[in-house]
Amino acid sequence: MRKTITRGVLRILPLALSLWLFWTIGDGLNNFGLALLRLVGISQPWAGSGFVLVLTLLLIIGLAFSVSPIVWLYQKLEDQILRFPLLKTVYGAIKDMASLISTDPEKTKERQTVLVKQANDTYIVGFVTANDVPRAVGQALEKHNETDEWVPVLMQVSYQIAGVTLLVRKADLIYVDWPFEDAMQFMLTAGLYKSTEQESASPGIRPNATPD
Template identity: 30%
Template sequence: MRKAIGRTFLTGVLTVVPVVATLYLVVWLAATAETFLGGLLKAVLSEHLYFYGMGMLAGVGMIFAVGLLMQTWAVRRLFELGERLLLRMPLVKTVYGAVRDFFGLFSSESRTAAGRVVAVEVPGTELRLVGFLMREDLSGLPAELHENGWVAVYLPMSYQVGGYTVLVPGSAVTPVPWSREEAMRFILTAGLSGASADGGAQQPLGGSVG
């Protein structure tokens, strides 16, 4: 009886907590947009024209408008000039560059080779670590950090923000036919979530890296 009650309670927790956490994040983002943009709208519009939620709508509209403008050549050029200035500022270039590269990596529109899902073989064992191939050319790094044919792989941690960047021989890395989103979901949930990859033999990177 006690075990049945415990299992029932655990099932409820596992059902409710992901939903509550997701809703909390969505509400927090919406409230933040409303607080910031809503305050600006209140200062511009008269009190009877403003209604709660206008800030959130304005935020969505602004993001959509930026997306449309970025499709024009002139705006893209202006953005590139502003980005170059940001990337010349100490500290700012580190933070901005890291955030930009991270979101660009996991963007559904990204077509770059960086971020391919791979499995890294642990020498002397049958263990495999799932990660993301970040760089195949390490020639710009100090010679002490790599050898010919080595690659850089990022290994995220489960259930927390963080991970390790490891340098390994290309022969120890095998491509995995997963999308980046599927692999990240699999890693962050310690294997509890993530679509199964389709069949097909996996080929070592040794022949293509080096």
Template identity: 35%
Template sequence: MLTIVPILLAVYVCYKVFAVLDGLLGQYVRPYLDGRYIPGLGLLATVVLITVCGWLSTQYVSGRLIRLVDRLLESIPLMKTVYSVAKDTIASFVGEKRSFSQVVLVTMPGSGWKCLGFITMDNVGAWHDPLADYVAVYIPQTFQVAGLTLLVPKEQVEVIDISPEEAMKFILSGGVAVRKQKRLPQ
């Protein structure tokens, strides 16, 4: 059971992702094939469209158009908030300055308990001056999409030598999925 359930779960998730991506543009490709739809064509069309959009964003004319749309979205009050949060979140994972690159242990005051998290801002004082000696630490929650963002004094944060992927796997599995050769510091 311990062997088969993760395999089935991974296959199911891959199948669902494939179905969603295949259906994204598949409905628009289907009419051109005279009813002979090939599974995966919608997925291929989606990948090609994303690649072409990425390439176009690096070109001069289309790059200027994208910057214009960017400025427009940044000027609409409610849209500005949603757009900037989405843009910054994506940039934190794939941008040049990745936010989730430092794994830390945060000592909880008065208890000696430790939480595993990621430094998302190492200079909170630039945002709010009285917090100059604090760092922002994101602590994901097990089995959920949510998490906490704590502003923690720097002396209560210990950077540890674990990859972000290993730390996230440990957190999201509730501590169950951890390599035996790597151990958290004591």
């Protein structure tokens, strides 16, 4: 009986926690929207109106940021905010994390999944986060006669948001035809998570190749 109960818990727990998390987020957004409605004098809104209001505002904001002048103005505001050191650190970290988990096809396409060979003939899964290194880093490498092409590679830590960023020669990377989302889930769960595609076929490996 204990095994049966344990099996039931393990099956239902991920779904229950996921539903609870999304319900909590939705309830928080609804309360925030209700607070906004009260500010404009609407004290008895209909159920769920706060959540609808927040989604509508997010939609409007998303549409607004497709207009160049809005993007330019926001960039100027962002530059002013980043003049404060502590705020710059916190804001920058949150922005970078949001960019990392973004599902924008253009951004995820840039995060190429790669394998990095270790000294003991093992491999670590990583993600190329940019096509080149910062200028200061490139200049430092050139002073040490490192003229190869280098790129930053993020090594995600299992069960944590944190990761380690390494600078790796492009020639030493093995590019993998593996979607960023599936590779990230594999990294975050230490390989315990397997998507349907992963179970049906192994990711294709292209040694020393560059992404299409």
